[in-house]
Amino acid sequence: MRETPVTPVQVTGTVLTTRQVDxxxxxTVVAPGIVERFRPGHFVGVAVGGPHTSMLTxxxxxxxxxxxxxxxxxxxxxxxxxxxxxxxxxxRARDTLDLVGPLGRPFPLPRDPVNCVMVGxxxxxxxxxxxxxxxxxxxxxVDFVLGAASADRVFGAMRARRMGESTTxxxxxxxxxxxxxxxxxxxxxxxxxxxxxxxxxxxxxxLRGVTAVAVEFDIPVQVAVEExxxxxxxxxxxxxxxxxxxxxxxxxxxxxxxxxxxRGERVRFxxxxxxxxxxxxxxxxxSRNVG
Amino acid sequence: MSVDMRxxxxxxxxxxxxxxxxxxxxSGAELAQFFDLGRIGALTxxxxxxxxxxxxxxxxxAETPSGLLxxxxxxxxxxxxFLARELPWLAQxxxxxxxxxxxxTVAEYTALARRLNDAPGVTAVEVNLSCPNIEDRGxxxxxxxxxxxxVIASVRAVMRYDVPVVAKLSPDTADIVTVARACVDGGADxxxxxxxxxxxxxxxxxxxxxxxxxxxxLSGPAVRPLxxxxxxxxxxxxxxxxxxGMGGVLTGRDAFEFILAGACAVAVGTxxxxxxxxxxxxLRELEELVAARGYTRLADVxxxxxxxxxxxxxxxxxxxxxxx
Numbered sequence: 001m002r003e004t005p006v007t008p009v010q011v012t013g014t015v016l017t018t019r020q021v022d023x024x025x026x027x028t029v030v031a032p033g034i035v036e037r038f039r040p041g042h043f044v045g046v047a048v049g050g051p052h053t054s055m056l057t058x059x060x061x062x063x064x065x066x067x068x069x070x071x072x073x074x075x076x077x078x079x080x081x082x083x084x085x086x087x088x089x090x091x092r093a094r095d096t097l098d099l100v101g102p103l104g105r106p107f108p109l110p111r112d113p114v115n116c117v118m119v120g121x122x123x124x125x126x127x128x129x130x131x132x133x134x135x136x137x138x139x140x141x142v143d144f145v146l147g148a149a150s151a152d153r154v155f156g157a158m159r160a161r162r163m164g165e166s167t168t169x170x171x172x173x174x175x176x177x178x179x180x181x182x183x184x185x186x187x188x189x190x191x192x193x194x195x196x197x198x199x200x201x202x203x204x205x206x207l208r209g210v211t212a213v214a215v216e217f218d219i220p221v222q223v224a225v226e227e228x229x230x231x232x233x234x235x236x237x238x239x240x241x242x243x244x245x246x247x248x249x250x251x252x253x254x255x256x257x258x259x260x261x262x263r264g265e266r267v268r269f270x271x272x273x274x275x276x277x278x279x280x281x282x283x284x285x286x287s288r289n290v291g
Numbered sequence: 292m293s294v295d296m297r298x299x300x301x302x303x304x305x306x307x308x309x310x311x312x313x314x315x316x317x318s319g320a321e322l323a324q325f326f327d328l329g330r331i332g333a334l335t336x337x338x339x340x341x342x343x344x345x346x347x348x349x350x351x352x353a354e355t356p357s358g359l360l361x362x363x364x365x366x367x368x369x370x371x372x373f374l375a376r377e378l379p380w381l382a383q384x385x386x387x388x389x390x391x392x393x394x395x396t397v398a399e400y401t402a403l404a405r406r407l408n409d410a411p412g413v414t415a416v417e418v419n420l421s422c423p424n425i426e427d428r429g430x431x432x433x434x435x436x437x438x439x440x441x442v443i444a445s446v447r448a449v450m451r452y453d454v455p456v457v458a459k460l461s462p463d464t465a466d467i468v469t470v471a472r473a474c475v476d477g478g479a480d481x482x483x484x485x486x487x488x489x490x491x492x493x494x495x496x497x498x499x500x501x502x503x504x505x506x507x508x509l510s511g512p513a514v515r516p517l518x519x520x521x522x523x524x525x526x527x528x529x530x531x532x533x534x535x536g537m538g539g540v541l542t543g544r545d546a547f548e549f550i551l552a553g554a555c556a557v558a559v560g561t562x563x564x565x566x567x568x569x570x571x572x573x574l575r576e577l578e579e580l581v582a583a584r585g586y587t588r589l590a591d592v593x594x595x596x597x598x599x600x601x602x603x604x605x606x607x608x609x610x611x612x613x614x615x
């Protein structure tokens with residue numbers, strides 16, 4: 001079921017277009033090499049701050065869209081929440097950007113035409129459209145559930161309406177769609193469309209709720225986590241979270257190379273940010289799990 | 292004009308002086324996606340421990356001006372999995388491998404060294420002395436010359452004679468030269484410096500420490516002047532001991548600075564997080580810099596900054612022109 005990782009490349013890309021989408025920014029970058037290797041769910045690591053910057057870590061952004069124009073372009077969506085993303089938001093057409101990608105394990109796609117519900121929280125929905133496109137090409141039915149705190153933070157509602165058989169929107173302040181969270185409406189959507197699988201991306205809290213709903217309905221759920229990363233290529237060991245392996249043992253796995261896509265029920269959402277006592281190698285006894 | 296970039300770690304020859312820093316190159320396979328690891332001097336593994344370690348909780352990393360705070364907590368698979376999977380993978384590809392080891396007691400270091408003894412593909416062993424000493428109220432070995440020397444002596448005693456033992460020193464000590472001298476007296480064949488000094492940052496939004504562990508190791512160009520000072524002092528005190536210099540090397544110029552201060556090899560760490568090709572780029576830039584100064588051997592520029600002010604730099608041609 002898991003797809004094999006592809007070899008990433010480093011590309012100095014040229015910014016083609018920049019646009020502001022409500023509360024978010026979107027950059028389209030000419031990045032040949034990344035585009036032909038892209039599968040839905042991949043992300044890129046973007047160096048920020050220019051050549052003599054004091055910001056040493058790459059910022060990871062899931063790929064929203066790829067197009068074959070100009071030898072291949074990738075588009076990613078981000079919110080400004082620090083000096084690095086503020087610098088990115090200041091990029092203009094024809095500026096250059098240093099990208100590494102595509103990174104991570106992409107979404108596994110079902111072999112048969114099944115009913116899929118795509119759940120996106122905040123700008124996490126950006127990565128879902130490429131998945132939805134691939135699913136529809138396989139004859140799958142796709143329905144969207146998108147939500148955020150307010151209307152300007154729901155990303156891609158228009159596109160979801162165009163692509164999906166149905167689209168349900170939620171905002172916590174009621175400014176768009178239903179008042180509440182995606183997890184409030186998800187059970188109804190799953191029941192209505194007789195969903196076979198759920199694909200989700202968004203903040204950790206959303207993914208935890210979505211997984212709980214999917215587990216209740218006993219259907220598989222694929223989540224793409226947004227854990228903070230420094231390198232994106234698997235060497236810095238900072239983006240770990242507790243995930244249960246095929247052998248039943250919990251390990252602290254890197255969301256950049258073992259993820260960002262996981263089976264939702266395997267991620268121990270309640271223990272994210274901690275080392276569970278029974279994790280492999282946990283202080284005080286976890287190592288007893290070995291052999 | 293090409294430069295002879297070969298360098299020596301004890302009696303072990305490295306094709307060039309650029310190595311990766313411990314804990315910054317994963318298991319090797321991650322970087323091998325980008326370039327042939329055989330083209331760098333050596334790969335240093337993360338610190339291998341006896342048992343698997345899950346490490347510290349997240350967040351483990353915080354970006355600081357020109358630096359990076361990290362508290363990973365030596366997450367790793369343990370020595371069994373390392374010897375079963377990671378080391379053979381490196382050995383099959385003939386990648387020169389410096390194995391870093393970490394432990395909480397002298398006995399644990401010794402046991403690790405014994406396990407590595409029979410394993411093929413160990414170019415050198417780097418002893419990570421910046422681990423808390425369980426038997427001494429969690430005081431870090433590297434703070435104390437005697438504790439460091441005890442670890443080095445016991446590792447040296449069990450390690451095969453042809454595998455150099457490298458002591459990795461921390462700048463968080465009263466006098467790094469004292470610790471360096473103690474390690475060399477204990478049998479260290481080479482020294483590497485510096486390990487991350489401890490730092491801290493506080494998130495003013497949450498009003499809590501940025502790292503789950505509170506404090507963390509500071510790396511990146513922010514620590515480079517500190518690292519160059521350590522290399523300089525130790526080289527001045529122990530001119531015959533090979534030194535692997537590290538701390539915020541981002542460019543060939545930075546590597547050259549360490550070489551001039553007296554390092555015979557330079558490790559690249561944090562730069563790898565930003566640029567997976569950093570090692571090869573730094574190696575190329577370093578070679579160009581050495582060539583631009585008119586030298587044909589790296590060995591001729593090691594520690595050159597220690598010459599008295601005003602002294603002329605001696606080239607190899609000086610020897611050839613001698614009437615003797």
